[in-house]
Amino acid sequence: MLHIVACIKQVPDTKIIKMNPKTNTMDRSSAPAILNPYDAHAVEEAVRLKKRYGGTVSVLTMGPPPAVKAIRKCIEIGADEGYMITDRAFAGADTLATSYALTKALEKIAKEKPIDLIICGKMTIDGDTGQVGPGIARRLDIPPLTSVKKVVEVNKQQGYAIVHRKLEDGYEVIQSALPCLFSVEKEINEVPYSPLPNMLRAARYQPVIWAVSDLEDVDRTLLGLKGSPTIVAKVWPPEKPKGGEMLEGSAQQQVERLMEILQQKQELFAGKEARA
Amino acid sequence: MAEKFDVIVVGAGPAGTSCAYTLAKAGVNVLLLERGEYPGSKNVMGGVLYRKMMEDIIPGFYKEAPVERLIVEQRFMLLDEKSAVTFSYKGLEWGEEPYNNFTVLRAKFDQWFAEKAVQQGALLVNETVVTECLVENGKVIGVRTDRPDGDLFADVVVLADGVNSLLAKSLGFHKEFRPDEVALAVMEVLKLDRKIIEDRFSLEQDQGCTFEIFGDATKGILGTAWLYTNKDSLNIGVGAMLSGLIKNKIKPHQLLDYVKKHPIIRPYIQGTEQQEYLAHLIPEGGYRSIPKVVGDGVIVVGDAAQLVNAIHREGSNMAMTSGVLAAEAILEAKAAGDFSASMLDSYRQRLMDSFVGQDMKKYKDATHHFEKYPHYFEKYIPLMNRAASQMFTVDGSSKWEKQKKIWRELGSAKEKWKMARDLMQAWRVMK
Numbered sequence: 001m002l003h004i005v006a007c008i009k010q011v012p013d014t015k016i017i018k019m020n021p022k023t024n025t026m027d028r029s030s031a032p033a034i035l036n037p038y039d040a041h042a043v044e045e046a047v048r049l050k051k052r053y054g055g056t057v058s059v060l061t062m063g064p065p066p067a068v069k070a071i072r073k074c075i076e077i078g079a080d081e082g083y084m085i086t087d088r089a090f091a092g093a094d095t096l097a098t099s100y101a102l103t104k105a106l107e108k109i110a111k112e113k114p115i116d117l118i119i120c121g122k123m124t125i126d127g128d129t130g131q132v133g134p135g136i137a138r139r140l141d142i143p144p145l146t147s148v149k150k151v152v153e154v155n156k157q158q159g160y161a162i163v164h165r166k167l168e169d170g171y172e173v174i175q176s177a178l179p180c181l182f183s184v185e186k187e188i189n190e191v192p193y194s195p196l197p198n199m200l201r202a203a204r205y206q207p208v209i210w211a212v213s214d215l216e217d218v219d220r221t222l223l224g225l226k227g228s229p230t231i232v233a234k235v236w237p238p239e240k241p242k243g244g245e246m247l248e249g250s251a252q253q254q255v256e257r258l259m260e261i262l263q264q265k266q267e268l269f270a271g272k273e274a275r276a
Numbered sequence: 277m278a279e280k281f282d283v284i285v286v287g288a289g290p291a292g293t294s295c296a297y298t299l300a301k302a303g304v305n306v307l308l309l310e311r312g313e314y315p316g317s318k319n320v321m322g323g324v325l326y327r328k329m330m331e332d333i334i335p336g337f338y339k340e341a342p343v344e345r346l347i348v349e350q351r352f353m354l355l356d357e358k359s360a361v362t363f364s365y366k367g368l369e370w371g372e373e374p375y376n377n378f379t380v381l382r383a384k385f386d387q388w389f390a391e392k393a394v395q396q397g398a399l400l401v402n403e404t405v406v407t408e409c410l411v412e413n414g415k416v417i418g419v420r421t422d423r424p425d426g427d428l429f430a431d432v433v434v435l436a437d438g439v440n441s442l443l444a445k446s447l448g449f450h451k452e453f454r455p456d457e458v459a460l461a462v463m464e465v466l467k468l469d470r471k472i473i474e475d476r477f478s479l480e481q482d483q484g485c486t487f488e489i490f491g492d493a494t495k496g497i498l499g500t501a502w503l504y505t506n507k508d509s510l511n512i513g514v515g516a517m518l519s520g521l522i523k524n525k526i527k528p529h530q531l532l533d534y535v536k537k538h539p540i541i542r543p544y545i546q547g548t549e550q551q552e553y554l555a556h557l558i559p560e561g562g563y564r565s566i567p568k569v570v571g572d573g574v575i576v577v578g579d580a581a582q583l584v585n586a587i588h589r590e591g592s593n594m595a596m597t598s599g600v601l602a603a604e605a606i607l608e609a610k611a612a613g614d615f616s617a618s619m620l621d622s623y624r625q626r627l628m629d630s631f632v633g634q635d636m637k638k639y640k641d642a643t644h645h646f647e648k649y650p651h652y653f654e655k656y657i658p659l660m661n662r663a664a665s666q667m668f669t670v671d672g673s674s675k676w677e678k679q680k681k682i683w684r685e686l687g688s689a690k691e692k693w694k695m696a697r698d699l700m701q702a703w704r705v706m707k
Contacts, residue, residue, distance in 0.1 A: 032313075032314075193422075194424075195423055195425045196421055196423040196424070196425050196426040199403075200279060200399065
């Protein structure tokens with residue numbers, strides 16, 4: 001029986017979020033909070049492995065109290081239990097401090113029920129770093145397998161897992177000892193429409209909630225803003241390209257106009273024509 | 277094994293949530309199903325929420341609910357192409373408790389309201405569409421949703437699934453609407469700095485005003501346009517009977533564009549930025565279009581029961597009251613252990629005895645009358661504008677002369693007689 005923990009995060013929907021033009025920070029009130037899309041795939045993969053091998057899926061998140069919603073979303077997908085660590089002391093954490101706090105929570109979960117596998121999404125859409133997963137693996141001293149796009153086998157008896165890791169020009173097949181950590185690509189699975197009983201369970205579900213004081217052996221200087229060496233010097237939205245020309249008319253006309261522009265501006269085909 | 281609830285409410289709008297809230301508060305095991313991502317995400321209204329009916333459910337709700345502005349002024353504009361006759365009432369008593377009405381943004385308000393129902397013990401499930409009612413021996417015994425393992429059972433199913441109410445239709449409670457029973461409304465939320473709103477509309481902080489605009493705004497089609505003030509945005513919209521839009525071959529967004537560019541309206545929305553675009557049907561068939569609202573194990577509330585008073589732009593308040601009355605009837609039925617149509621019929625009786633049924637009855641002919649005789653909008657509103665212009669333009673002719681001129685403009689004796697008759701008729705359907 002596997003015990004799989006998926007680490008998840010509630011993020012603002014960056015597809016629609018607005019930037020505050022004065023401070024260049026995200027205006028979090030302008031976008032709804034959602035479950036980080038990559039994490040939905042992480043939870044789904046955990047649920048699939050549970051169906052394949054039997055076991056339990058837990059999810060863990062660090063965040064403010066409203067993040068309970070993201071845990072409920074995971075219950076909808078099929079997770080069994082949810083844990084949330086929430087405390088003012090966690091505020092302002094960068095990826096280093098976040099991975100430390102999550103590791104402490106994972107240690108506490110493992111004490112109750114040993115963990116065989118941790119699955120994270122490839123990255124969050126609000127931070128885009130992909131560092132928390134490997135950070136947790138490093139702290140727990142287990143192998144991090146990043147860019148996982150397929151899980152071939154998880155064998156608890158013999159203590160190994162085999163996965164496909166996505167590379168730029170293909171994939172590699174890797175075997176690792178258990179326990180280990182996967183961070184998964186979107187293409188690993190499709191998250192299906194949840195069955196109604198899961199929806200009802202999620203609507204009623206209350207996760208386990210821990211504050212810093214509930215965790216053991218915590219070095220408070222490694223938490224939150226204090227434990228975060230990252231300094232965000234400046235954030236700015238990419239400059240929007242100005243001007244340009246909208247091609248109009250039939251496909252034929254548009255292509256002709258495009259060719260004209262390419263020939264003029266880049267002289268791409270000029271040489272060829274001259275040669276011909 | 278599919279789960280069984282005491283009551284399943286389909287749709288978390290004002291009617292459904294009011295019903296679920298009231299039931300949950302009384303300790304009933306109630307499930308509230310919503311198709312949108314969250315309650316309010318798919319709901320549309322012009323923007324005015326009346327205090328009284330909401331406060332019957334949650335006293336003092338406005339202290340914590342996301343309301344936008346307290347309405348202290350209501351303006352009514354009779355619009356012509358380049359002029360408007362405006363009536364207005366501004367009363368500062370509306371700015372003090374107990375308030376009369378508020379502007380709200382439904383996406384925010386409905387979410388808050390549903391959360392209150394959850395706090396009372398209702399179970400809320402979003403993103404789930406009810407595809408049909410489960411019926412056994414002519415009795416509704418539950419619902420089927422679009423999710424895997426999606427069946428659920430209940431003693432009573434409350435249909436609060438909105439204007440189209442496909443569920444009530446599939447039960448044979450009503451037929452497909454005729455185009456003269458529904459209005460199509462389109463609306464935009466326009467962002468504007470709150471200070472500018474207050475200056476532009478002569479408001480103090482938190483105060484708001486509403487414009488109802490008749491006449492040229494709908495190009496003579498039966499309908500209205502409106503302009504409401506939110507905290508830092510304006511709602512501008514226009515709604516017209518579907519039949520009129522079809523007959524005049526006008527698309528609703530064209531009508532809204534026309535309103536926004538209208539020289540009388542334009543200055544009010546200058547410098548705004550479009551934030552949202554919404555469209556919705558409004559049931560305006562009135563009393564005669566109210567479908568069957570009770571069956572064995574099933575009750576219909578809100579827009580699904582066509583409970584809208586088009587003349588007074590009331591709908592959400594009627595929805596709330598209908599939801600509460602449905603809950604009361606269900607509580608009675610539960611105590612008696614009888615969920616048959618004859619038992620639940622106490623809902624219909626309560627509804628018809630309440631202001632909802634009474635007002636619906638009062639205006640039962642109003643929309644139909646104005647729909648049938650378009651000259652109220654096409655002819656009399658421009659006439660009033662010309663009369664006002666004539667009377668108030670100082671051009672050296674005496675006021676007697678002006679009155680004579682206006683009198684002449686009303687047309688021949690026959691036309692005047694017709695007008696008098698029209699006014700009588702209008703009075704009769706409105707009284």
